Amino acid sequence: MPTIAYFGPQGTFTEQAARSLARGEHLVPADTIPAAMRAVRAGAADAACVPIENSVEGPVAATLDGLAEDGPLVAVTEALLAVHFSVLTREDAGEIRTVASHPHALAQVRHWLEANLPGAEPVATASTAAAAVAVQQGQYDAAVTAPVAVEHYPLRVLATGVADVADARTRFLLLRKPGTLPEPSGHDRTSVVAAAAHSTGSLAGLLTELAVRGINLLRLDARPLKENFGYYRFFIDFEGHIAEPRVGDAVAALRRRCNNVRFLGSHPRADGAPSAVEPGTGNDDFTDAADWVDAVRRGERA
Ligand SMILES: O=C(O)C(=O)C[C@]1(C(=O)O)C=C[C@@H](O)C=C1
Incomplete structure (x- = not known):
């Protein structure tokens, strides 16, 4: 039977999140966040459920580090739980x-x-x-x-x-080994992690690739590279799905600027908020422009 390893033991918020995301899978507790991720990498579990960020305390460092280190894992869905x-x-x-x-x-x-x-x-x-x-x-x-x-x-x-903050929430991810991606839903989140070069404007350059394509940023977190004091990797979440021309184009541009970009998933957002699209940056605009360039190259248009 397919299994989900969750950050346990039984009775954690993460177990509640895993229950809400499970589709008949067997839930197995792991003692730590890295242990839940290891279970998937080792093939002992099909998916891992882990917390990623809390509205009061911010990012969950063990999850961020686990996503950037060792074999790649990709988020396929998320859950948002009220936390009291x-x-x-x-x-x-x-x-x-x-x-x-x-x-x-x-x-x-x-x-x-x-x-x-x-x-x-x-x-x-x-x-x-x-x-x-x-x-x-x-x-x-x-x-x-x-x-x-x-x-x-x-x-x-x-x-x-x-709860000190009445409306506190934690967001959880369901992680799998890279495989078939979820279909675009119109209210997706795409996540990447990149160690931008330690040079003037390198982070601004990455964010500019999103901004010029009218892609709304959802989250930006930094974690130290550990081996090199003063060097960081950046976790960047933004609206849209990599299957969309506008988002695929942006992810390709990030990769061009920074060859250590790791893709962390494209999946529906738990809050269901639709992606904002600025005029001239819709998928049709990207497809039309690419078609026009192709036609120009074939000598059919000018
Ligand atoms: O210990 C738990 O119950 C968890 O699921 C972890 C966790 C977290 O990492 O933020 C999840 C939700 C709460 O914000 C407190 C703890």
Whole structure:
């Protein structure tokens, strides 16, 4: 049976996202984001579900690094989840001195913790559900978890609906080895990563290739190259699908400027927002212009 490896253990937000994206696949938890990606690269799973960005805390570094390093993986779909947390303790919990969770989760409830558990020390764990496991085992006093965690771990619910930012969301990707791409939907996201040259205007040059084709930028993140201090790779998301002439033309231009560009996927956006198209930059405009050049080359038009 086809399987999806998700960033677990059971009861993470990522499991919720994987459930919403699964089409009958068997879901298998992985302890870390790199482990979920490794499972796909090694052929132990058909797809991996991982978080990519949160509206409060920003990009998920482990996912970005995993997409740029090792064998290529391509996003085929995405999910957007509203993120509000539950705070769980043991039935016999006394004073709460430690509160454990994923660093992204702790960052999203900082004010709530200051107001409601002021003396408690925040402790980072591998995921929100890993924090619930650690509380169950007596390592920490409370865990900040996804609401579903309490269904997996018999803990007492101290609070629900906890979120410093009411409308916080996390976006998740379903990753596969490169293969058939999803069909264009009219509301797609295309993602690439490129290590722009350390020279004047190189990043501006990449972004200009999108701008001159009227392609709207959706996200720009930088991650250090690690081996070289001060050098970065850039994750660039933009509207449209690589199957579209306008987007294919832009991706080819990025490749011309930067031969280490890696394609990370073209797939429908979870928010369903249609791509904006500036006058003169529609797919028909690109096709008409290319047809005209062909005709000029054949000597049929001028
Ligand atoms: O630990 C989890 O439950 C996750 O799915 C990870 C994660 C994240 O990486 O941002 C997902 C959503 C929340 O923002 C907090 C943690």
